[in-house]
Amino acid sequence: MDYVEPEEARALPGLRLALTTGVPGPWSEAAKSIFHVKKIEYVPVRQTAAEANEALVAWTGHRNAPQALYDDEPPRIGWEEILMLAERLSSEPSLIPSEPRDRALMFGLSHEIASEDGLAWNRRHQLLSPLLSVPDAATNPALAGSRVLGENYGWSSEAAARADERVRQVLALLSDQLAAQKEAGRDYLVGDSLSAVDVYWATFCALIRPLPPELNPMPEFLRAAYAGLSQETAAGLDEALITHRDFIYEKHLELPLDF
Ligand SMILES: N[C@@H](CCC(=O)N[C@@H](CS)C(=O)NCC(=O)O)C(=O)O
Structure with missing residues (x-):
């Protein structure tokens, strides 16, 4: 995975996903997988586990991962917020049952x-x-x-x-x-x-x-x-x-x- 540094990613439009690098963090792997299933492209952004991640905090206000940043919208950091964003960006396939x-x-x-x-x-x-x-x-x-x-x-x-x-x-x-x-x-x-x-x-x-x-x-x-x-x-x-x-x-x- 080619990670972009937060300083560079913050200037980009569209969807950026801050992810824990070097380890399969389950929350990060889940977020990646949700966007993969829906074929939604994103820019992967570096987060390092257990570190200060100053550039990320300066940009989004949050230190950990995953974080989904879409255009100028507020950061989405919880699994359900990230899922709801993914559903909005592409309803196909929907990962939320209709019943x-x-x-x-x-x-x-x-x-x-x-x-x-x-x-x-x-x-x-x-x-x-x-x-x-x-x-x-x-x-x-x-x-x-x-x-x-x-x-x-x-x-x-x-x-x-x-x-x-x-x-x-x-x-x-x-x-x-x-x-x-x-x-x-x-x-x-x-x-x-x-x-x-x-x-x-x-x-x-x-x-x-x-x-x-x-x-x-x-x-x-x-x-x-x-x-x-x-x-x-x-x-x-x-x-x-x-x-x-x-x-x-x-x-x-x-x-x-x-x-
Ligand atoms: N609020 C997140 C959970 C995020 C979370 O627990 N992230 C951990 C995964 S172990 C993390 O980033 N750990 C490394 C760190 O805090 O630097 C969600 O609901 O998706």
Whole structure:
């Protein structure tokens, strides 16, 4: 991926997407995938995880990723704001079911995957735990980046203590939903066709079972961390969810990953 620096990107018209570089950040991978499915072109803009990203902040007021910047409109930084922008820019294919109950279910399940206190939020707590639990966590210079993430995303030993249960709850919810859909002869998590929740599941599944190295050339230490589930969660993981991830990537998304 050829990233443009924020200083240069801010002068450009159209859609620019600030993305975490060098790692498959699930929120960034999801945003890229939503625009890919709709064949909407964008300029990828560099964001570096856990750093100050001063030029980006000077431009948009936000430090993290993803961020969608369209012409002179306000920055869109939440997954649902980014999805709504994508729907406006191209309604084909729509990733939001038209039937109201399916639509509510799609947004609710996506929230459980991608929003605050959802699956990925709690997996991030778990990834940070071994780093932020060491005795000199508050002062060790090698942990500066982990402290930035911990402070930005609400890590605490209390939050970390309940993270595994939340991870299992959301995985069970998705597993039940997929099984009910299969029972009804349907191939997607909601309704009869691809919706945004399939894209969020496929991309956020990186924090449960990352795609193999040939499809996902991420640093090995990070792959091990992303894949490091508790024994209880690993034992209960529904393999049908992984098969669904593979189906969505093969049929609808871009491989290998490029970050
Ligand atoms: N508000 C975002 C979530 C963004 C988010 O959590 N970004 C993280 C992904 S780990 C990030 O940028 N981390 C690196 C950093 O904070 O520098 C959304 O709803 O899409």
